[in-house]
Amino acid sequence: MDCVAVRLMCADDLPGAERTSDAVFLDSDRRDRRVSEPEPEPRSEAVSKRWIDRMRYFLEVDPQGCWVAVDGERIVGFAISQNRDRLWYLATYGVLPRVQGQGVGKRLLDAVLAHADGRQGMFSSSVHPGATRRYRLAGFSLHPQMRMVGTVDRSTLPAVRGLSDGSADDFDWMDRLDQRVRGAGHGSDHQYLLNSHRLVVSRGDDKPGYVYIDDRGRAVLLAAADRRTAADLLWEALAAAQADTLVNCITTANEWAVDVGLAAGLDIGQEGYLAVRGMPTPAPYLASGQFL
Missing domain, CATH: 3.40.630.90 (Aminopeptidase)
Structure with a gap:
């Protein structure tokens, strides 16, 4: 999408990024919900605050690893990564459903992988087909997880x-x-x-x-x-x-x-x-x- 800009995150982006994160993962939870599980609900105020506090920490420790995709004044995607010694990790990553499949996720992932600068990498991935395809094409091995x-x-x-x-x-x-x-x-x-x-x-x-x-x-x-x-x-x-x-x-x-x-x-x-x-x-x- 030509109208979507991918840029480094700043502290003022945190509330908007949290709202986008809530929408992204609520949609994912509803799509992947097991029959026996309760209907997913939006985050509580306390959980939203914890998300913002955690992302603020990442932004302070390694700001070059924190990116957002912006359509006008609306944050439509985010990718928060961090470098620690020889390891790069992706803390959280998502794109609003309405802009998925239009290259926004790839641009965000390219930005944070450039920040990795060849480090070994690790993150926890959803089962979203578009995302997992992107991860494998980026050279990641996908190991199924249990809970x-x-x-x-x-x-x-x-x-x-x-x-x-x-x-x-x-x-x-x-x-x-x-x-x-x-x-x-x-x-x-x-x-x-x-x-x-x-x-x-x-x-x-x-x-x-x-x-x-x-x-x-x-x-x-x-x-x-x-x-x-x-x-x-x-x-x-x-x-x-x-x-x-x-x-x-x-x-x-x-x-x-x-x-x-x-x-x-x-x-x-x-x-x-x-x-x-x-x-x-x-x-x-x-x-x-x-x-x-």
């Missing part, structure tokens, strides 16, 4: 030992573990996550690991040196789960998480792809949707 959902059978919870609450003092070894598991550290993302999540760690020299747990008791990001430590960390998150829970971003390289979920009484579902380029699928590892 585990349901209410934890608390009678199955094991006694887990050797874990403790973490702090910013753990970030150095956590980044070294990140480099070992996914090829690059999370850097400043660790502090951002710690500001709003509980951090649980295993500090064993030979078997370190960590998991961030949100206010609903869900594992948000998990990395470990071995599967046993990873399983213990996931069990700790499941012990904190409130009502229905979710374990997301499970690739076949991380079937240990499926085994934990099944033992806890959760059900398996399919959930898009983990797209990677220039790197293997991280394991033992459960990616975060927007911090990867």
Whole structure:
């Protein structure tokens, strides 16, 4: 579309980009909704605020990775990416349904991939046919992801030992573990996550690991040196789960998480792809949707 301009995002774009993001993902959720699931609804005010706060953080840390597509004064698309050491990740990306199929998404993706500058890459992808075609043509391998959902059978919870609450003092070894598991550290993302999540760690020299747990008791990001430590960390998150829970971003390289979920009484579902380029699928590892 000749009338659509693709440019770097600025702070004033954040409210409009959030409204566009809400519309894009609401349409996607309605299209992909399973029969047993409730009808998707627009974001609440609190969720919208969290989205804006998170994108403002990305904009402050790596502004050259944040792009929008604008038609007049309306934001019709967005692509938020970040460089961390040797890794590039795509935090979120979308185009309004009315302008899909007109090259806007490709222009946005080209912009953020140019910012990657040859780094290895990773992101969580939907199953949208146009988007997945674009990712594969850009050289990404698409690994199907699973998710585990349901209410934890608390009678199955094991006694887990050797874990403790973490702090910013753990970030150095956590980044070294990140480099070992996914090829690059999370850097400043660790502090951002710690500001709003509980951090649980295993500090064993030979078997370190960590998991961030949100206010609903869900594992948000998990990395470990071995599967046993990873399983213990996931069990700790499941012990904190409130009502229905979710374990997301499970690739076949991380079937240990499926085994934990099944033992806890959760059900398996399919959930898009983990797209990677220039790197293997991280394991033992459960990616975060927007911090990867």
